[in-house]
Each structure stands twice: as C-alpha cells, then as structure tokens.
Amino acid sequence: xxxxxxxxxxDSLNYKIGETLDELKSIKKLDEIFSKRKDQLYREKDEGxxxxxxxxxxxxxxxxxxxxxxxxxxxxxxxxxxxxxxEDLPRNICPLIKSSYGFKKDKACPYFEASxxxxxxxxxxxxxxxxxxxxxxxxxxxxxxxxxxxERSYELWLKEVYDFKDxxxxxxxxxITEEKLKEAIDEENEExxxxxxxxxxxxxxxxxITGKDALKIFQRSFLLDIKDxxxxxxxxxxxxxxRVKNGEGYTGKRILVAxxxxxxxxxxxxxxxxxxxxxxxxEETCTGTRKFDNLVNGYTIDDLAERYxxxxxxxxxxxxxxxxxxxxxxxxxxxxxxxxxTLQYCHTFNVEGALIEKELKNLGIPxxxxxxxxxxxxxxxxxxxxxxxxxxx
Amino acid sequence: xxxxxxxxxxDSLNYKIGETLDELKSIKKLDEIFSKRKDQLYREKDEGxxxxxxxxxxxxxxxxxxxxxxxxxxxxxxxxxxxxxxEDLPRNICPLIKSSYGFKKDKACPYFEASxxxxxxxxxxxxxxxxxxxxxxxxxxxxxxxxxxxERSYELWLKEVYDFKDxxxxxxxxxITEEKLKEAIDEENEExxxxxxxxxxxxxxxxxITGKDALKIFQRSFLLDIKDxxxxxxxxxxxxxxRVKNGEGYTGKRILVAxxxxxxxxxxxxxxxxxxxxxxxxEETCTGTRKFDNLVNGYTIDDLAERYxxxxxxxxxxxxxxxxxxxxxxxxxxxxxxxxxTLQYCHTFNVEGALIEKELKNLGIPxxxxxxxxxxxxxxxxxxxxxxxxxxx
Numbered sequence: 192x193x194x195x196x197x198x199x200x201x202d203s204l205n206y207k208i209g210e211t212l213d214e215l216k217s218i219k220k221l222d223e224i225f226s227k228r229k230d231q232l233y234r235e236k237d238e239g240x241x242x243x244x245x246x247x248x249x250x251x252x253x254x255x256x257x258x259x260x261x262x263x264x265x266x267x268x269x270x271x272x273x274x275x276x277x278e279d280l281p282r283n284i285c286p287l288i289k290s291s292y293g294f295k296k297d298k299a300c301p302y303f304e305a306s307x308x309x310x311x312x313x314x315x316x317x318x319x320x321x322x323x324x325x326x327x328x329x330x331x332x333x334x335x336x337x338x339x340x341x342e343r344s345y346e347l348w349l350k351e352v353y354d355f356k357d358x359x360x361x362x363x364x365x366x367i368t369e370e371k372l373k374e375a376i377d378e379e380n381e382e383x384x385x386x387x388x389x390x391x392x393x394x395x396x397x398x399x400i401t402g403k404d405a406l407k408i409f410q411r412s413f414l415l416d417i418k419d420x421x422x423x424x425x426x427x428x429x430x431x432x433x434r435v436k437n438g439e440g441y442t443g444k445r446i447l448v449a450x451x452x453x454x455x456x457x458x459x460x461x462x463x464x465x466x467x468x469x470x471x472x473x474e475e476t477c478t479g480t481r482k483f484d485n486l487v488n489g490y491t492i493d494d495l496a497e498r499y500x501x502x503x504x505x506x507x508x509x510x511x512x513x514x515x516x517x518x519x520x521x522x523x524x525x526x527x528x529x530x531x532x533t534l535q536y537c538h539t540f541n542v543e544g545a546l547i548e549k550e551l552k553n554l555g556i557p558x559x560x561x562x563x564x565x566x567x568x569x570x571x572x573x574x575x576x577x578x579x580x581x582x583x584x
Numbered sequence: 585x586x587x588x589x590x591x592x593x594x595d596s597l598n599y600k601i602g603e604t605l606d607e608l609k610s611i612k613k614l615d616e617i618f619s620k621r622k623d624q625l626y627r628e629k630d631e632g633x634x635x636x637x638x639x640x641x642x643x644x645x646x647x648x649x650x651x652x653x654x655x656x657x658x659x660x661x662x663x664x665x666x667x668x669x670x671e672d673l674p675r676n677i678c679p680l681i682k683s684s685y686g687f688k689k690d691k692a693c694p695y696f697e698a699s700x701x702x703x704x705x706x707x708x709x710x711x712x713x714x715x716x717x718x719x720x721x722x723x724x725x726x727x728x729x730x731x732x733x734x735e736r737s738y739e740l741w742l743k744e745v746y747d748f749k750d751x752x753x754x755x756x757x758x759x760i761t762e763e764k765l766k767e768a769i770d771e772e773n774e775e776x777x778x779x780x781x782x783x784x785x786x787x788x789x790x791x792x793i794t795g796k797d798a799l800k801i802f803q804r805s806f807l808l809d810i811k812d813x814x815x816x817x818x819x820x821x822x823x824x825x826x827r828v829k830n831g832e833g834y835t836g837k838r839i840l841v842a843x844x845x846x847x848x849x850x851x852x853x854x855x856x857x858x859x860x861x862x863x864x865x866x867e868e869t870c871t872g873t874r875k876f877d878n879l880v881n882g883y884t885i886d887d888l889a890e891r892y893x894x895x896x897x898x899x900x901x902x903x904x905x906x907x908x909x910x911x912x913x914x915x916x917x918x919x920x921x922x923x924x925x926t927l928q929y930c931h932t933f934n935v936e937g938a939l940i941e942k943e944l945k946n947l948g949i950p951x952x953x954x955x956x957x958x959x960x961x962x963x964x965x966x967x968x969x970x971x972x973x974x975x976x977x
Contacts, residue, residue, distance in 0.1 A: 281934045281955070283676070313731040316709045319901050320935035333901060335737065338706040339728050347730070347740055508712050508726060536929065541674045542713035562674070 208401065208443035208470045212434070217426035218404055224419050225411050229301045235261060236305055241363045244306030246291065247314055248482045249336055249502060251495045254356050256375040256417065258365040264413030265309070266300035267291030268456025270565040279324055284317040285534040286564040287454065292321055295328050302414065303329075308362065310355075312336045314506040315539055332358060340507050345500055352496040373490045378417050385424040386483035392431040393472050394524045397440030399431040402448075402461045402471020409478050410455040443470035444581045447524055449517050449547070450532035451540050452477035457565060460532050460573075467578040473524040475517050476532070477504070484516070505539040514547050521556055528557035528584040530577070535564040557584040601794065601836035601863045605827070610819035611797055617812050618804050622694045628654060629698055634756045637699030639684065640707055641875045642729055642895060644888045647749050649768040649810065651758040657806030658702070659693035660684030661849025663958040672717055677710040678927040679957040680847065685714055688721050695807065696722075701755065703748075705729045707899040708932055725751060733900050738893055745889040766883045771810050778817040779876035785824040786865045787917045790833030792824040795841075795854045795864020802871050803848040836863035837974045840917055842910050842940070843925035844933050845870035850958060853925050853966075860971040866917040868910050869925070870897070877909070898932035907940050914949055921950035921977040923970070928957040950977040 206212055236242055241260040245252070252262035266272075272293025273286060279296070280289055294300035295309075303309070311322040311333040322333050335351050337344035360367055389408070392399055408427060412420045434440055446469045448460060453476060461471050473479065487498040503513035521529065529551060533541045544560050551558045559580040563569055599605055629635055634653040638645070645655035659665075665686025666679060672689070673682055687693035688702075696702070704715040704726040715726050728744050730737035753760055782801070785792055801820060805813045827833055839862045841853060846869060854864050866872065880891040896906035914922065922944060926934045937953050944951045952973045956962055 279938055281931075281938070283929060284931055284935065313901060316899070316931040317935065319731060320898070320932055323902065323939060324935070335730065335732050335734075335901075337728065337730060337740070338712060341728075343740055343743060344728065347736055350736060505713070506709070508706060508728075509716065536676060536931075538674075538677055538709040538929075538931070539713055542677065542710065542717070545672055545674070546716060 206397070206439070206441050208441050208465050208468060210441075212439055212441075215400070215404065215427065215430050217423060217430050218407065220426060221408065221411060221423050224415065224423065228415060229305075231416065232261065232263065232301070232305050241307045242302075242305045243308055243310055243359075244302055245310040246318065247312050248477045249312045249314060249499055249504070250310050250334065251352060251355065251499050253372065253375040253379050253487070253495055254352075254359050254367065254492075256378070257367045257371040258359045258363040259371070260359065260363045260365070261416075263302045263305065264454065265291055265302050265306070266294040266454070266456065268410075268454040268565070269294075272297050272299055273565070280321060283536050284321070285315075285451075285537045287452065287457075287534055288317045288321050290456075290565065292325060295325060308332055310334065314504055315537065317536070336506070338506070338508050340500075340509060340512075345496075348500050349493065349496045352499070353492055356492055369490065372492075376487045376490055376495070378421065380486045382412070382417065382420055382424065383483040383486055385421065385428060388428050389424065389431070390473060390480070390524065392428065392435060395435050395440060396445075396525055397438070397442045398445070398470060398472050399434035399440040400427075401441060402446070402465055402474075403458065405471070406453065406458055406461050406474070406478070409474070409482070410453070410458075412482075413478070414455065441470055443468050444584055445470050445472045445525055445527045446581075447471075447473045447475060447517070447520055447526040447529045448479070448532050449475035449520075449529050450544065451534040451537055453532075454478060459563065459565065459570070460530065460561060463570065463574050463577055464530060464581070467574060467581050469530075469577065469581045472526055473520050475513075475520050480516065480520065505543040510543060513543070514550055517547060517551070518554070518556075521551075528559070528580065530580070531558055531560040533560065533562040535562055599790070599832075599834050601834050601858050601861060603834075605832060605834075608793070608797065608820065608823050610816060610823050611800065613819060614801065614804060614816050617808065617816065621808060622698075624809065625654065625656065625694070625698050634700045635695075635698045636701055636703055636752070637695055638703040639711065640705050641870050642705045642707060642892055642897070643703050643727065644745060644748065644892050646765065646768040646772050646880070646888055647745075647752050647760065647885075649771070650760045650764040651752045651756040652764070653752065653756045653758070654809075656695045656698065657847065658684055658695050658699070659687040659847070659849065661803075661847040661958070662687075665690050665692055666958070673714060676929050677714070678708075678844075678930045680845065680850075680927055681710045681714050683849075683958065685718060688718060701725055703727065707897055708930065710929070729899070731899070731901050733893075733902060733905075738889075741893050742886065742889045745892070746885055749885055762883065765885075769880045769883055769888070771814065773879045775805070775810065775813055775817065776876040776879055778814065778821060781821050782817065782824070783866060783873070783917065785821065785828060788828050788833060789838075789918055790831070790835045791838070791863060791865050792827035792833040793820075794834060795839070795858055795867075796851065798864070799846065799851055799854050799867070799871070802867070802875070803846070803851075805875075806871070807848065834863055836861050837977055838863055838865045838918055838920045839974075840864075840866045840868060840910070840913055840919040840922045841872070841925050842868035842913075842922050843937065844927040844930055846925075847871060852956065852958065852963070853923065853954060856963065856967050856970055857923060857974070860967060860974050862923075862970065862974045865919055866913050868906075868913050873909065873913065898936040903936060906936070907943055910940060910944070911947070911949075914944075921952070921973065923973070924951055924953040926953065926955040928955055 276289040276293035669682040669686035
C-alpha cells in the first residue's frame with residue numbers, strides 16, 4: 192500500500208532492512224541492566240519482598256507493586272524445556288504452555304524460581320488445565336477471566352480483581368494504600384504512554400528501529416523492574432527522535448504482526464520477516480499493543496479492573512474490538528500488510544484468525560496466516576511463504 | 585480385576601463379546617421410531633413449534649420443552665463434512681467441532697436444518713470461537729458457562745439460565761408456566777432414572793447388553809422426542825431384566841470409557857474395544873453419565889441451574905468431582921479397566937487425562953489413553969494398542 196512512498200524513500204539516505212544503522216546506545220544499556228536483573232531480583236527477595244510470577248497481560252501488576260511486591264514475567268519462549276513438559280502434558284498443545292511448564296519443572300528459569308507464587312488466568316483451555324498440573328510444582332493463584340465481554344462478565348471480573356487485591360495484601364502482609372496504588376498506576380500508565388510514543392516513532396517512514404530491536408525492548412519489559420523500564424524507554428525514545436529528526440531509519444515492506452504472544456526467547460517470526468526484507472513496525476500481540484493499550488483512568492481498583500477488562504484477547508467470545516484495533520494499527524503504523532501469527536494449537540487465535548483474514552482481505556489489506564511452534568523444522572517453509580508475501584505486497 | 589469371576593462365568597451359558605444373543609426387540613423398535621423422527625420433527629415444526637438445536641449437555645432442555653418447543657441434538661459425528669469445514673476452520677481443532685460446522689455449512693443434517701435457533705455454550709475454546717463462524721450461517725444463542733466451579737461462577741450461570749428462559753419465552757411466544765416446567769422436569773428426571781437403571785443392568789456380570797447397543801440408545805436419545813425416549817428405555821430395561829433373570833449376557837474384559845462425547849455417527853472407539861474382546865459397560869462421557877447424572881431436585885429455574893452446574897466437564901478449572909465419579913463408576917460398573925477417550929485437539933479432556941491417568945494408576949486401576957479423530961487412518965494402530973490393553977488387564 193505504501194510501496195510508492197517506500198520506493199521514493201529508498202533513494203534517500205535511509206537504510207533498508209538488512210543494512211544497519213549504528214546500534215542504539217539505549218539497547219546496549221538495556222542489555223546491561225538486563226544482565227543484572229537476576230541479582231537485583233534476588234537481592235530484593237532477600238530483603239523480604241514477595242515475587243509474583245505471571246504469565247499474561249490480564250494480571251493487574253499495579254496491585255502487586257502497590258503491595259511492595261514484585262511482578263515478573265516468566266520464561267516460556269524456548270524449545271529446550273518442551274521435552275520434559277511433554278512427559279506430563281500432551282504434545283499437541285501450544286509451545287508457550289509446554290515451554291513454561293517445562294521451565295518450572297526443570298527449575299531452569301530464574302524468574303520461576305524466584306516466584307513465591309505464580310499467577311495464572313483462564314485465558315485458554317490449555318493454560319487453564321496446565322495450571323492444575325503446575326499446582327503440583329508451585330504455589331498458584333488463578334484469576335477467573337470470563338468468556339464474554341458483557342456486563343455480567345465484567346461484574347465477575349471486578350470481584351476477581353478485588354479478590355486478587357485481598358490475596359496480595361494477605362500474602363505480602365502489606366496494606367495497599369490509596370497512595371501506593373496511585374503511585375503504581377501512574378508508573379504503569381507512564382510506561383503505557385511511552386510505549387505508545389515508541390509506536391508513533393515506529394510509524395514513521397523510514398522507521399527508526401527494527402522490529403527485532405523493538406521486540407527485544409518489549410520482551411524484556413516483562414522481566415525488568417518498572418523504574419528501569421521507564422528509564423530505558425525514555426532513552427530509546429530520545430534516540431529514536433534524533434534519528435527521525437535526521438531522517439535516519441529503515442525502509443522495507445512494513446509489516447504489522449498480529450496474534451499470539453512472543454515471549455523472551457521466541458523471536459522466530461520477527462527474525463524471518465526481517466530476513467526476507469520485511470520490516471516489523473508493530474505487534475498486535477500480548478507482547479505488543481495488548482500490553483499497553485488503554486490507560487487506567489483513575490486510581491481505584493474499579494478503574495484498574497475496567498482497563499484490564501478491555502484487553503482484546505481472542506479468548507473472548509465476540510471479540511469485535513480486536514479486528515477494529517488491527518485495522519486502526521495498520522493505518523497508524525503505515526503497514527503494508529499483516530502477518531497473522533498463531534502459536535501452534537492455539538484454538539482461539541487460530542479460529543479468530545480466519546475471520547480476521549476474511550475481513551482484511553475484503554478491505555484490500557494483504558494478510559498471511561502463519562501457525563508455528565518454536566522448532567527449526569518449519570523455518571525454511573515459513574521463509575519461503577513470507578518471502579513471497581513480502582514480494583507481493 | 586474381575587478376571588477370575590469372568591473366567592468362571594465363561595464356562596456358564598453366557599456369551600462372549602463377539603458372539604451374539606438374539607437382537608433386542610426394543611432396539612429394533614428404536615430403529616423404527618428413529619426412521620420416522622425426521623417426519624415427526626418437521627410435522628411438529630409445521631404445526632408451529634420452534635426447534636432448538638443444541639450441542640451440549642449443559643443446555644437445560646427442560647426450559648425448551650416447557651415452552652412447547654423442541655430440543656434436538658445436532659449432527660457432528662461423521663468425517664464426511666470435515667473437508668468443507670476446513671475451508672473456514674483450522675485443521676487442528678477437534679473433529680466434532682469441524683464435523684458439526686460442516687454439517688451446517690453443507691446443509692447435510694436434518695436437525696440443523698430444522699433448527700430455528702442453535703444453542704451453544706462456552707465449554708471449550710474451539711466451540712466458542714467456531715460459534716462466531718456459525719453465527720454467519722444460522723441464528724445462534726450462546727450460553728456463558730463460566731470456567732470455575734465456585735459460588736461466583738454459579739451466580740453467573742444462574743443468571744444465564746434465567747436469561748435463556750426469557751429468550752425461549754420470547755422466541756416461542758409461549759409463557760413457561762410452573763406446571764409446564766414441572767412436567768418437563770419430571771420427564772427428564774424420569775429419563776435420568778431410567779438411564780441409571782440401564783447402567784445398573786450393565787453393571788451385572790454377565791452384562792445383558794453390548795456397549796455398541798447401549799451407545800446406540802444413548803446417541804439416539806439426543807435426537808428423539810422425550811416421550812419416545814422414555815418408552816424405548818422402558819422396553820430396553822424390561823428386556824434386559826429378563827436377560828439378567830435368565831443369566832443371559834456377555835462376558836469379556838469390562839471397560840469403562842471416559843472422556844469426550846461420541847455423537848451419532850461416531851462409534852469408532854466402542855467398535856474397536858468390542859472387536860478386540862473388550863466389553864463396554866459404561867461411558868463417563870457427555871453421551872453417557874454426564875448426560876443423566878444428578879436429578880433436578882425441585883421445580884424452579886434455580887433447581888434446574890443447580891443440576892446443570894454440577895456436570896463435571898473437563899472444561900472446568902479444578903474439576904475434582906470428575907475423577908471421583910470415574911472411580912465410583914469403575915466400582916459401580918464392575919469395570920476391569922478404563923479407556924480414556926480424547927477427541928483429537930481437545931485440550932481440556934486431554935490435559936485432564938494426564939492427571940486422571942496418574943491417579944488411577946496409583947490406585948491400580950488399568951487405564952489407557954487414546955486420542956483420535958473420525959478417520960480410518962489410525963484404526964489399526966488403536967486396535968493393536970487396545971488389543972494389548974484388553975489382554976493385559
């Protein structure tokens with residue numbers, strides 16, 4: 192769709208994907224901070240703070256922070272722990288579920304090991320039932336996320352969020368004061384706004400950052416302390432603003448990835464897209480916009496519950512707001528096409544994908560659906576398909 | 585477990601599975617009634633009655649009957665309609681979901697075609713999301729079945745059942761009176777009691793009916809009128825009582841099948857079990873005990889909601905009552921072992937199956953897990969596995 196514009200820009204000073212600008216200093220700094228994260232986490236744990244491992248963007252982390260506890264993402268992006276998970280779980284469930292379970296079972300993830308409790312939610316059949324197995328390996332708390340988006344479901348969800356608050360207060364022994372909650376909400380909202388700012392910069396043509404680097408920032412933001420996240424995002428943004436000002440950036444066929452989460456360790460689809468000359472300019476995923484869309488509008492538990500309930504995950508029946516958001520993002524990010532990404536055996540994103548494909552095709556927006564796991568075995572096949580897709584759009 | 589007893593009985597007048605007693609007259613009658621069902625249904629429809637197609641045992645059919653409407657099961661047990669479903673749905677979702685969708689799409693099922701509305705429920709990710717596709721082909725009503733078994737979930741479910749009543753009243757234009765509801769509840773309860781009686785007879789050694797015939801009765805009970813169902817069940821029971829009195833029946837390794845539904849058309853696993861010398865004496869499935877366990881204890885909508893909420897489907901998080909029921913059934917039906925049956929890609933029954941296998945093995949109850957679809961391709965492999973299993977127990 193933006194091909195003509197891209198062609199013009201290719202004649203300017205910009206870089207195509209595959210060539211590189213100098214490495215962003217802020218990404219180097221992110222690497223540094225990340226390398227110290229485990230020590231920082233265990234130090235805070237030694238000082239008496241409780242650690243809450245969580246899988247999903249539906250868990251309201253503000254509540255955890257407001258109780259002086261630490262929310263942290265969990266490992267689940269690597270193939271290496273899947274064989275041991277498959278001793279207990281069926282082979283044909285999604286690689287993210289198997290990988291996470293394997294990480295816990297093998298004690299191979301410092302964030303799982305640091306966690307005093309693991310917080311799950313009922314976003315999908317596979318995870319919901321895997322948690323029954325994981326409960327044998329760890330303290331678990333599972334939030335009930337209902338199937339519908341209606342008022343009745345919201346009422347249930349609101350009670351769940353209140354229960355979670357009570358649970359966190361009891362488990363940490365710390366009262367969640369209004370002040371603490373306000374502070375936590377302000378911080379998370381700030382990160383949300385900065386993430387939007389980052390997306391705005393990525394929407395530029397040329398775009399000042401590769402999808403690979405952007406993914407790294409978002410993946411690590413699940414694992415880092417909020418204060419470090421804010422600091423890094425600010426530095427990234429300031430560097431990218433400089434690039435935009437200088438007209439520096441990458442050109443290539445601009446791709447919006449839509450679908451399942453890509454947690455740390457799993458960069459497969461973005462890597463392939465950018466190998467074949469695509470440029471990822473946004474992720475409509477749980478590690479992308481679903482993490483930071485919508486601010487918490489106020490400082491009460493109700494305000495929190497409301498914001499989280501809006502997350503447009505494919506787990507919901509009649510999830511109409513998601514397709515609308517995808518269409519918006521295609522425009523906002525100046526995308527040329529959509530790569531719809533499904534983790535193998537993820538029924539909700541997979542079945543919803545068919546409806547989304549139909550609607551985007553009707554609108555003339557190029558879309559390709561890729562379902563894959565964490566293995567190397569289908570890499571060449573996906574590469575061939577994506578190569579053709581990128582060439583075509 | 586009952587091997588010694590079986591050996592002794594084999595020397596008596598009884599029939600091994602594979603040999604046959606005279607055909608049950610009641611089964612012949614069932615065939616006759618069934619052959620006239622379509623005409624009966626369309627005649628009643630012509631007279632102005634509304635038809636409610638439904639997938640799942642969670643839909644409270646009493647409400648439909650009390651509004652002078654007709655509940656009817658839907659087709660979904662055949663492979664023939666899967667290719668056309670796979671044009672819209674992913675290949676790797678369960679065959680029951682694909683087959684049903686294909687039946688509707690191909691207009692190949694008289695029950696789908698007769699249905700004025702199709703009633704779904706949120707028991708699994710695959711169906712929940714498939715309904716979004718099916719809504720393009722038919723009037724749909726989807727009941728929200730929550731994930732948990734707790735009080736909060738029950739409150740939501742209760743409201744859903746009341747909503748369903750309002751919907752049915754509005755859609756049919758018929759008021760559900762106390763009297764009508766009582767009548768409908770009494771009839772369904774009677775069928776539940778008769779089904780239990782049938783199970784009691786199947787628990788006898790020798791058992792007076794093959795698993796194949798029992799499955800036929802239960803599969804067709806989803807499709808027939810309640811009055812016909814009651815009449816047939818009574819005749820079956822009376823014939824079986826006669827057999828038991830005469831010591832007539834089948835011997836063989838006694839198998840409880842536990843797991844996913846087997847809807848009309850799908851007899852694969854029971855056929856194979858009985859081909860290799862097993863004898864199916866009970867089904868802990870949606871087409872077995874989950875359909876008739878627990879009476880409605882009273883005559884209000886609340887009583888109805890309560891009964892249906894107790895159904896121990898693997899879709900629930902922490903579904904502890906199910907394993908208890910399986911253990912009970914092994915005892916009640918004098919089973920020698922359990923064949924745990926999962927429809928391919930059914931995450932909930934599949935993941936729960938691993939926990940159930942572990943528990944039964946700890947108790948010394950033989951169990952084998954089979955995951956399969958509707959195709960012929962894995963039949964020989966399953967046969968080999970089940971042959972070994974039946975020999976071993």
